[in-house]
Amino acid sequence: MRSIRIGAGAGFAGDRIEPAVELVERGELDYLCFECLAERTIALAQLARRHDPSAGYDPRLARRMRAVLGPAMARGVRIVSNMGAANPLAAMNAALDVAREMGLGGIRMAAVLGDDVLTSIAGQDHPLIDREGSLADLAPISANAYLGAFPIARALAEGAQVIFTGRVCDPALFLAPMIHAFGWAEDDWTRLARGTVVGHLLECAGQLTGGYFADPGYNDVPGLARLGFPLAEVGEDGNAVLTKVAGTGGQLTLANAREQAMYEILDPARYLQADVVADFTTLQLAQAGPDRIAVSGVTGHPRPETLKVSVGYEDGFVGEGQIGYAGPGAAARGQLALDIVAERLALLGLPLDEVRYDLIGVNSANVTGRAPDPAEVRARVAARCADRAIAAEIGAEVEALYLNGPSGGGGVTTTLREVVAVASILIGRETVTPSIVHGVS
Known part of the structure; x- marks a missing residue:
């Protein structure tokens, strides 16, 4: 054959x-x-x-x-x-x-x-x-x-x-x-x-x-x-x-x-x-x-x-910021950083469609439980909205944690991307x- x-x-x-x-x-x-x-x-x-x-x-x-x-x-x-x-x-x-x-x-x-x-x-x-x-x-x-x-x-x-x-x-x-x-x-x-x-x-x-x-x-x-x-x-x-x-x-x-x-x-x-x-x-x-x-x-x-x-369609913009914390109390300081950004976004009254606050290494994937205190974490905030300039504010607020947040934060990264979503x-x-x-x- x-x-x-x-x-x-x-x-x-x-x-x-x-x-x-x-x-x-x-x-x-x-x-x-x-x-x-x-x-x-x-x-x-x-x-x-x-x-x-x-x-x-x-x-x-x-x-x-x-x-x-x-x-x-x-x-x-x-x-x-x-x-x-x-x-x-x-x-x-x-x-x-x-x-x-x-x-x-x-x-x-x-x-x-x-x-x-x-x-x-x-x-x-x-x-x-x-x-x-x-x-x-x-x-x-x-x-x-x-x-x-x-x-x-x-x-x-x-x-x-x-x-x-x-x-x-x-x-x-x-x-x-x-x-x-x-x-x-x-x-x-x-x-x-x-x-x-x-x-x-x-x-x-x-x-x-x-x-x-x-x-x-x-x-x-x-x-x-x-x-x-x-x-x-x-x-x-x-x-x-x-x-x-x-x-x-x-x-x-x-x-x-x-x-x-x-x-x-x-x-x-x-x-x-x-x-x-x-x-x-x-x-x-x-x-x-x-x-x-x-x-x-x-x-x-x-x-x-x-x-x-x-079918691809425009679904707004996603702004994201991350900052790292290490050493004793890393998770607590990371959580404080997230709380600060959450309060800031509420004060600014930004029209956000969806927001996530994650401690990578603690609860970003395992949403059903909390890991033991890790040696290091990444505090991540991401939000989706219809306006590019507003989405950019997410990363800016995370970056502001350098001098306005918990001690020891570093390695900030920010991203802004246009979202093309898919339906069938x-x-x-x-x-x-x-x-x-x-x-x-």
């Missing part, structure tokens, strides 16, 4: 680059996929594009391309990535520039467009699926539909060696090479579901090989500083074996794979994707050797009639028309 090898080059926008290079150079890959786009990430990308129309793609794109383009093209490895984020066409052009700078002529690249549906939904109203309310309650600045794998597979069929997408379903990045290599039909629900599950297992890269799994004394994972990212050997039937490059850090065990299989799964019997509905309750995982996990048994059902859309709606498939733009270095 024919098979292909697909590697996971990244699991998020800020991921390490070295493991992807290692996969290209030693993984005997056919395809390398970079999954770099979360809902939060695309909101930040849309914000960047608002300020600069040539921006809006992954800021590490050039670094990744400089690292992997040469070895990938030399070995015939094709690259698929959602590093295009809010601007896939600009991402492709940036990658073409990198290729030309490196003297790599003749590389065929493509940008998959069509996920941007802001214009298409203008004037429409749709209920929000992740909270109460509807689209009419928002003032959208962006709207990106989750595309499936078939537009990417089409770009591969048209000869693209490097492909950049915007918002697509994460597993679709990995499913597309399978569709292209094996000629799977759009209604081959079983194989599409199997490929989707393989993509889901790979999409977080190092998370499958022990990253985010390690817990000393409970889940011990060797070599995390040299963590190797996973790859899949996928057969024509959609079943696969997960593994990693020999000698790299981390591990591939049933425990790792089972945990990743359940990651971000709402209903295991109905994992909704643009291409198929996968049934994880029929998934079979088996240890097939050291650092080898066999994946089989998945079944699928017809794809949904609608597509999910991430469903739209009919007929609203979305994917397209492909090609370029050559």
Whole structure:
């Protein structure tokens, strides 16, 4: 039976680059996929594009391309990535520039467009699926539909060696090479579901090989500083074996794979994707050797009639200030600092939508209890409001604690950021028309 090898080059926008290079150079890959786009990430990308129309793609794109383009093209490895984020066409052009700078002529690249549906939904109203309310309650600045794998597979069929997408379903990045290599039909629900599950297992890269799994004394994972990212050997039937490059850090065990299989799964019997509905309750995982996990048994059902859309909208500004206290009584002095700022903000009467007062190291995460007196704390105040100038006052009040607060405070940091929040709606498939733009270095 024919098979292909697909590697996971990244699991998020800020991921390490070295493991992807290692996969290209030693993984005997056919395809390398970079999954770099979360809902939060695309909101930040849309914000960047608002300020600069040539921006809006992954800021590490050039670094990744400089690292992997040469070895990938030399070995015939094709690259698929959602590093295009809010601007896939600009991402492709940036990658073409990198290729030309490196003297790599003749590389065929493509940008998959069509996920941007802001214009298409203008004037429409749709209920929000992740909270109460509807689209009419928002003032959208962006709207990106989750595309499936078939537009990417089409770009591969048209000869693209490097492909950049915007918002697509994460597993679709990995499913597309399978569709292209094996000629799977759009209604081959079983194989599409199997490929989707393989993509889901790979999409977080190092998370499958022990990253985010390690817990000393409970889940011990060797070599995390040299963590190797996973790859899949996928057969024509959609079943696969997960593994990693020999000698790299981390591990591939049933425990790792089972945990990743359940990651971000709402209903295991109905994992909704643009291409198929996968049934994880029929998934079979088996240890097939050291650092080898066999994946089989998945079944699928017809794809949904609608597509999910991430809608970005302005949600004000967040101002934040932090100050540190150390030594005996650190927590008490930190709490006094928070009390002072709280009283100051009340005196100023600022129109704040939401305020948080946290002692990092005591109660910022563990809201149900209080830790023993620590040796040091960070007093943090953060507030959200509609006005930039008012949000800036939060950091200013924390900084004023230097001479107007408890003894021993230091290391003040202040930040001010515009918030682009994300809500979700469903739209009919007929609203979305994917397209492909090609370029050559």
